[in-house]
């Protein structure tokens with residue numbers, strides 16, 4: 001897995017290196033030309049996750065969710081087999097958007113303000129999920145947060161893979177190590193079937209507008225590191241409030 005130094009390239013001199021790498025990728029004329037016309041663009045994921053941590057260390061929910069909306073385009077490009085995953089992600093994003101657009105929308109500007117608002121108003125259920133209530137923003141975002149760990153693990157495995165590796169197996173291994181224990185038996189079976197339909201590595205990299213091996217490592221590791229920063233900060237905030245196991 002990514003080393004500690006790699007996990008937080010924003011510290012010290014690595015901050016300039018990380019920012020320079022992201023800028024280099026986004027401004028790479030040849031790379032961005034390769035992406036023209038593509039529905040899913042990894043550079044939009046980069047931009048979203050790079051911009052969702054404010055200067056004072058807040059997680060900006062609008063930007064966070066815009067990164068997830070780009071992920072849905074990726075899943076939709078993989079076909080119907082991934083439809084239930086895409087639909088589930090859309091459902092979670094829609095719940096969040098109702099809160100961001102609602103009468104208390106200002107309280108949902110950041111993860112931290114959302115947690116304070118929902119705790120202050122007794123909106124977070126620590127014991128069970130009442131079926132007759134809209135799930136809280138804290139609980140809903142936690143589900144997306146957990147999935148980011150899967151993505152981090154999958155991107156890492158993909159970044160060190162070769163053309164001989166089976167991407168479905170990489171998906172499944174990352175899923176077993178991160179998300180599976182949060183899911184029901186039925187969901188785990190459905191996910192396992194979806195992984196069988198994962199396109200080969202070469203096709204996946206084409207969706208990422210990557211046509212050279214050396215580009216793959218750079219694009220995947222740069223993307224992963226922008227996601228890791230958000231994941232790690234979100235994890236610390238949830239942990240500080242004892243909210244990592246919200247039902």
Ligand SMILES: CCCCCCCC/C=C\CCCCCCCC(=O)N[C@@H](COP(=O)(O)O)[C@H](O)/C=C/CCCCCCCCCCCCC
Nearest residue numbers: 071074075084085088089143144147150151175187191204
């Ligand atoms: C080459 C890489 C480019 C990056 C693009 C990757 C985009 C995909 C990123 C993440 C996809 C996973 C999102 C799934 C959200 C799951 C939320 C969740 O856990 N929901 C469960 C719990 O919710 P509650 O029931 O407690 O409300 C829900 O029960 C599960 C529903 C079924 C869907 C879960 C399937 C999880 C599969 C994870 C592997 C994703 C494979 C995507 C392949 C691109």
